[in-house]
Amino acid sequence: MDPCISVSGLRKSYGSLNAVDGVSFDVEYGKVFGFLGPNGAGKTTTIRVLTTVVHPTSGNVRIFGQDIVKHSREIKKRIGVVLQEPSFEANLTVERALELYGLMWGMPGEKRRDRARDLVEKFDLASFKGMKNDELSIGQRRRVQVAREFMHDMDLLFLDEPTVGLDPAARRMLLDYVKKHVKGGLTVFFTTHIMEEAEYLCDEIAIINKGRIIATDTPAGLKQRYGGVKAVEIRLKDSTAQSVMHIIRPIAGASAIETPAEGTIRISSAEAQEMLVRIIESLSKNAVQIESVSVNPPTLEEVFLTVIGNEKS
Numbered sequence: 327m328d329p330c331i332s333v334s335g336l337r338k339s340y341g342s343l344n345a346v347d348g349v350s351f352d353v354e355y356g357k358v359f360g361f362l363g364p365n366g367a368g369k370t371t372t373i374r375v376l377t378t379v380v381h382p383t384s385g386n387v388r389i390f391g392q393d394i395v396k397h398s399r400e401i402k403k404r405i406g407v408v409l410q411e412p413s414f415e416a417n418l419t420v421e422r423a424l425e426l427y428g429l430m431w432g433m434p435g436e437k438r439r440d441r442a443r444d445l446v447e448k449f450d451l452a453s454f455k456g457m458k459n460d461e462l463s464i465g466q467r468r469r470v471q472v473a474r475e476f477m478h479d480m481d482l483l484f485l486d487e488p489t490v491g492l493d494p495a496a497r498r499m500l501l502d503y504v505k506k507h508v509k510g511g512l513t514v515f516f517t518t519h520i521m522e523e524a525e526y527l528c529d530e531i532a533i534i535n536k537g538r539i540i541a542t543d544t545p546a547g548l549k550q551r552y553g554g555v556k557a558v559e560i561r562l563k564d565s566t567a568q569s570v571m572h573i574i575r576p577i578a579g580a581s582a583i584e585t586p587a588e589g590t591i592r593i594s595s596a597e598a599q600e601m602l603v604r605i606i607e608s609l610s611k612n613a614v615q616i617e618s619v620s621v622n623p624p625t626l627e628e629v630f631l632t633v634i635g636n637e638k639s
């Protein structure tokens with residue numbers, strides 16, 4: 327079976343600028359694909375091409391196995407998109423906006439009303455459902471904008487920074503709502519600047535910089551490949567950190583050693599895990615008792631900064 331999205335050698339130029347400069351990737355059905363990258367990297371431009379808003383300059387894009395230029399009408403019927411820029415009808419109430427959006431997509435009456443009621447509840451819109459769009463706060467408006475997209479059934483959803491302006495509870499609610507639909511078979515193309523979010527939601531992540539994809543992997547795979555610095559923390563039972571420093575230091579070499587508490591030692595290094603084994607051996611040889619050890623994996627944020635940093639240097 328064809329993948330849900332298949333992009334090969336996609337380029338989109340504006341004058342002499344290659345906003346998207348030859349990207350290739352596939353997204354399987356029922357997966358969340360995350361597109362991460364600094365401002366101006368080409369994320370929104372890619373979404374605009376994939377949602378048939380603008381034509382590619384060159385390259386091939388197939389969605390549901392069909393060419394997006396030749397079959398844009400059929401494809402459009404099966405996709406949803408929440409754009410980065412706010413779009414709303416200023417004078418409509420929230421309820422009316424949902425209703426109209428459902429109507430626009432040809433959702434039958436009963437289903438439309440049920441869906442709107444459900445979205446008001448799920449997106450916690452009840453307290454302002456009678457208010458007009460332009461009276462809402464930024465986060466409230468964004469919630470309506472995302473909720474609205476779920477008024478129709480779709481197979482593929484594009485979300486361009488959907489959580490900007492959302493408070494933590496609303497953000498979690500949105501991510502969980504999307505997750506639930508993914509379990510039900512929805513495929514999602516997602517951009518964000520918040521690494522925890524990408525990690526929470528995405529099955530696969532591509533990092534894009536200056537129009538080119540510079541890394542693609544699962545969140546765990548990226549961390550393994552690029553998450554150089556790891557930290558290990560050792561809590562001692564009855565000894566102070568200072569009293570064992572002469573044992574630790576020769577093993578840790580030039581790595582950073584911190585003592586966040588009197589009996590705690592933290593070492594940050596790419597080889598932290600290997601060092602840990604040697605440290606435990608040495609400490610027990612010297613009859614130093616250990617209360618606990620923990621290894622902190624790198625965050626996706628560290629990976630992102632490393633990958634983008636490597637590009638610059």
Ligand SMILES: Nc1ncnc2c1ncn2[C@@H]1O[C@H](COP(=O)(O)OP(=O)(O)OP(=O)(O)O)[C@@H](O)[C@H]1O
Binds near residue numbers: 364366370
């Ligand atoms: N219509 C346009 N005309 C000219 N240049 C454009 C146009 N749209 C985008 N660009 C340029 O293309 C590049 C990529 O922009 P894009 O909006 O895709 O970035 P992005 O990754 O979505 O960034 P952000 O994180 O800020 O949303 C930028 O340098 C931008 O200035």
Ligand SMILES: [Mg+2]
Binds near residue numbers: 369370410486
């Ligand atoms: Mg953008």
